Amino acid sequence: MDVDGIVATMTPHERASLLAGASHWSTVAFPEHGLPAVEMSDGPHGLRHQTGAADHLGINASDPAVCYPTASALACSFDVELVEEVGRAIGEEARDQGVHVVLGPGVNMKRSPLCGRNFEYFSEDPLLAGELGAAMVRGIQGTGVAACVKHFAANNQEHARQVSNSVVDERALREVYLAPFEHIVRRSAPWSVMTAYNRLNGTYCSEHPWLLHDVLRGEWGFDGVCISDWGAVSDVTASVAAGLDLCMPGPRDDYAATLEEAVAEGRLPQESVDAAAMRVVRLAARVHDAASPANGRSSAAEQALPAVASGLELARRAAARSAVLLENDGTLPLAPSARIALIGEFAVEPRYQGAGSSKINPVALDNLYNELNDRGCAVSYARGYDRASGATSSELVREAVETAAASDVAVVVAGLPDCFESEGFDRKLMVMPRGMNELIERVAAAAPRCVVVLQGGAPMELPWRHRVDAILLAYLAGCRGGAALADLLLGAVSPSGKLAETWPARLEDTPLGAAFPDFDNEVRYRESVLSGYRFYDAAGVEPAYPFGHGLSYSSFAYGDAELVEADGAWQVVCRVRNTGDCPARDVVQLYVAAQDSPVYRERQRLASFASVELAAGEAATVRLPVEREALRVWDAGAGAWRVLAGRYELRVASSSRDVRACIRLDLVAGPSLAGDVVAPAELSAEMLAPVDDAYIHLRPGAFDDEAFASLPGLVLPPRRQVTPFTIDSTVADMNASPFGRLALRLIDRVMRKPMAEVEGQTREMISEIVADMPLRSLTSSGVSMRTVEGLVFMLNGCYLRGLRRIVAFWLKARRELAAQRFRS
Ligand code: BGC
Numbered sequence: 001m002d003v004d005g006i007v008a009t010m011t012p013h014e015r016a017s018l019l020a021g022a023s024h025w026s027t028v029a030f031p032e033h034g035l036p037a038v039e040m041s042d043g044p045h046g047l048r049h050q051t052g053a054a055d056h057l058g059i060n061a062s063d064p065a066v067c068y069p070t071a072s073a074l075a076c077s078f079d080v081e082l083v084e085e086v087g088r089a090i091g092e093e094a095r096d097q098g099v100h101v102v103l104g105p106g107v108n109m110k111r112s113p114l115c116g117r118n119f120e121y122f123s124e125d126p127l128l129a130g131e132l133g134a135a136m137v138r139g140i141q142g143t144g145v146a147a148c149v150k151h152f153a154a155n156n157q158e159h160a161r162q163v164s165n166s167v168v169d170e171r172a173l174r175e176v177y178l179a180p181f182e183h184i185v186r187r188s189a190p191w192s193v194m195t196a197y198n199r200l201n202g203t204y205c206s207e208h209p210w211l212l213h214d215v216l217r218g219e220w221g222f223d224g225v226c227i228s229d230w231g232a233v234s235d236v237t238a239s240v241a242a243g244l245d246l247c248m249p250g251p252r253d254d255y256a257a258t259l260e261e262a263v264a265e266g267r268l269p270q271e272s273v274d275a276a277a278m279r280v281v282r283l284a285a286r287v288h289d290a291a292s293p294a295n296g297r298s299s300a301a302e303q304a305l306p307a308v309a310s311g312l313e314l315a316r317r318a319a320a321r322s323a324v325l326l327e328n329d330g331t332l333p334l335a336p337s338a339r340i341a342l343i344g345e346f347a348v349e350p351r352y353q354g355a356g357s358s359k360i361n362p363v364a365l366d367n368l369y370n371e372l373n374d375r376g377c378a379v380s381y382a383r384g385y386d387r388a389s390g391a392t393s394s395e396l397v398r399e400a401v402e403t404a405a406a407s408d409v410a411v412v413v414a415g416l417p418d419c420f421e422s423e424g425f426d427r428k429l430m431v432m433p434r435g436m437n438e439l440i441e442r443v444a445a446a447a448p449r450c451v452v453v454l455q456g457g458a459p460m461e462l463p464w465r466h467r468v469d470a471i472l473l474a475y476l477a478g479c480r481g482g483a484a485l486a487d488l489l490l491g492a493v494s495p496s497g498k499l500a501e502t503w504p505a506r507l508e509d510t511p512l513g514a515a516f517p518d519f520d521n522e523v524r525y526r527e528s529v530l531s532g533y534r535f536y537d538a539a540g541v542e543p544a545y546p547f548g549h550g551l552s553y554s555s556f557a558y559g560d561a562e563l564v565e566a567d568g569a570w571q572v573v574c575r576v577r578n579t580g581d582c583p584a585r586d587v588v589q590l591y592v593a594a595q596d597s598p599v600y601r602e603r604q605r606l607a608s609f610a611s612v613e614l615a616a617g618e619a620a621t622v623r624l625p626v627e628r629e630a631l632r633v634w635d636a637g638a639g640a641w642r643v644l645a646g647r648y649e650l651r652v653a654s655s656s657r658d659v660r661a662c663i664r665l666d667l668v669a670g671p672s673l674a675g676d677v678v679a680p681a682e683l684s685a686e687m688l689a690p691v692d693d694a695y696i697h698l699r700p701g702a703f704d705d706e707a708f709a710s711l712p713g714l715v716l717p718p719r720r721q722v723t724p725f726t727i728d729s730t731v732a733d734m735n736a737s738p739f740g741r742l743a744l745r746l747i748d749r750v751m752r753k754p755m756a757e758v759e760g761q762t763r764e765m766i767s768e769i770v771a772d773m774p775l776r777s778l779t780s781s782g783v784s785m786r787t788v789e790g791l792v793f794m795l796n797g798c799y800l801r802g803l804r805r806i807v808a809f810w811l812k813a814r815r816e817l818a819a820q821r822f823r824s
Contacts, residue, residue, distance in 0.1 A: 059766075083135040
């Protein structure tokens with residue numbers, strides 16, 4: 001496709017029209033210029049391709065597809081090749097279904113275990129999320145389908161997600177929240193990035209010139225398309241001026257006219273429109289040229305591949321590789337002859353994916369009960385609790401206890417029900433349902449041995465964890481999770497997953513304590529760079545299970561580590577031996593710990609990881625790169641990365657808390673294999689200025705606004721005012737106006753019946769999303785922006801002016817329609 005030629009033949013109006021979607025999922029086509037439409041679909045752990053009614057919350061049907069483990073599970077594999085393979089399989093399926101852009105991967109950092117959407121994200125560690133995200137992009141794009149890396153940036157809570165303002169200091173932003181995006185853009189050149197709903201330090205991400213133009217394109221060299229999250233655009237002109245290319249969803253009748261007016265009035269350079277149009281055409285060229293049989297990627301033979309069958313096999317392998325053995329006293333693997341009491345409704349109706357825009361209609365779905373029976377195991381089943389709520393009853397407990405007492409081993413499958421976590425709202429507590437906890441305690445007391453299998457997208461408090469014999473964490477394992485769990489429980493596969501996030505013992509131990517989500521719409525990232533294990537390590541808080549933890553049915557011995565130079569870079573090499581009696585895989589981690597840092601920072605940081613698969617008694621050498629990324633800090637005063645001279649420890653580890661070998665690395669100022677090293681005295685004055693003690697002597701929940709304000713370069717914004725109303729006011733804000741309260745009562749009455757027909761957790765998601773929805777989002781449901789503006793006037797008490805605007809628009813629309821009818 002001739003990109004420049006196509007853009008050159010388009011009129012300015014056509015170029016402006018190209019910048020908003022034609023429908024919920026596609027871009028505008030201009031067949032007369034040889035420009036086809038680009039079709040998009042969620043992502044990220046399978047395809048949600050809607051050919052009927054469309055929505056961005058996973059409510060309407062979608063075509064069947066393979067459902068892979070969600071990102072929080074997949075990340076525990078620490079397996080770059082596997083994630084790339086999953087990406088490739090999703091890309092193949094997309095291509096088969098005529099989809100050109102997969103809306104994923106999601107690489108936002110986990111600030112708190114409570115974020116409702118954590119299941120869709122990889123990790124609390126930027127390097128791990130970056131490596132895995134880059135692998136998924138390579139996989140998807142290797143099939144000629146574009147990946148869309150989301151949600152850019154600092155989109156880490158669901159509450160008020162469309163209007164909240166993430167207030168982040170520059171170091172945390174660079175070192176933690178932008179870092180995975182930077183890694184992915186630099187390493188695997190995604191063809192698109194999705195701009196997040198929220199504001200970042202006061203400006204919406206979709207209209208953030210610094211974020212999109214200076215950093216993403218300028219510094220990192222991104223040459224793809226910036227696509228808005230669905231309904232994220234607030235100020236059309238500001239968005240295009242800042243570097244947003246495509247506003248989704250469409251159609252947006254007002255879009256082109258608004259841009260043309262802004263150009264005519266000199267508020268927007270025509271070049272901004274042209275550049276965005278050129279990037280959208282380039283995306284179309286990339287995906288359509290790649291999909292043509294001529295380039296050899298999509299031959300008839302390849303298209304005939306039994307993609308679904310191989311996808312299901314891959315989903316099973318991925319789920320097995322992602323599960324984490326948290327505890328085991330030798331009860332696992334189960335003996336083939338063991339009489340198993342299988343307890344809990346998740347064993348027959350698993351929790352295997354999350355709710356919201358990522359919800360897949362799986363081509364097939366297995367379960368642990370059938371899989372154990374198919375393998376000839378002696379299984380007796382008790383329901384244990386109600387799947388929807390997690391509640392139990394004395395009758396269900398009695399039945400479970402009797403079943404457990406008559407077995408050799410009880411396997412209780414429990415975790416988080418659907419209603420506990422979802423896109424659109426955050427969890428309030430870190431607990432599992434009380435009924436499930438009670439059931440586990442009672443079964444553990446009655447059974448000769450008790451194993452707990454956990455299903456859920458994020459960490460949970462496990463008050464019974466010292467009273468059971470083994471805990472196997474599946475997370476949300478996708479549609480072949482049942483087969484994978486059976487393989488693991490019976491020892492056909494040894495568990496090798498490692499936690500990609502810390503499992504704190506209690507919510508009170510987390511850096512933010514109960515102060516999450518931030519309900520004020522100002523989301524203050526007070527913990528700065530000290531999130532996840534970086535916080536727990538520095539605060540000396542003992543987690544239930546640390547970052548990187550995961551047991552095996554085998555054991556591994558690590559030899560001495562050595563620092564070597566290879567291909568002009570540093571590498572730590574270490575010999576690892578399988579000292580157990582079964583074949584197994586180990587994930588070896590390398591952490592870098594700066595000693596005596598002149599600036600506040602984490603105690604240690606993941607620098608790289610590698611995995612080895614070893615037969616019993618076998619040994620191999622692992623190689624762990626030490627790159628600049630693992631050593632650098634962001635000097636907010638100088639606006640530059642710095643690697644500081646000083647002493648570092650390189651730790652070869654089996655988890656962040658299980659260090660097996662250490663090497664000292666002394667860096668001196670000057671050139672090094674990790675680039676230039678500077679003396680601490682060369683840091684900017686802002687960096688060297690003292691910070692509040694809260695960042696030196698850490699305690700859970702101790703970061704306050706005063707401490708936060710002491711960070712270099714940070715300006716705390718004033719609190720948000722609800723009135724006067726604007727197009728960015730939320731539906732919930734309408735309660736602050738008499739007219740708004742009346743309108744809400746009417747809407748409530750109209751919606752009562754249809755809402756009653758929606759299932760529980762989807763209802764909660766819709767209610768929360770609607771309450772947090774900015775009024776401008778009504779344009780996504782076909783309401784014109786003029787009508788929204790009229791509504792805003794009325795909320796502000798200007799009833800006549802508001803009404804006039806709505807009526808004038810309505811009359812104009814009618815006139816245009818009549819004229820159109822007359823013409824045709
Ligand atoms: C989500 C995105 C998703 C989009 C389209 C939004 O609500 O935040 O992740 O890709 O909808 O479904």
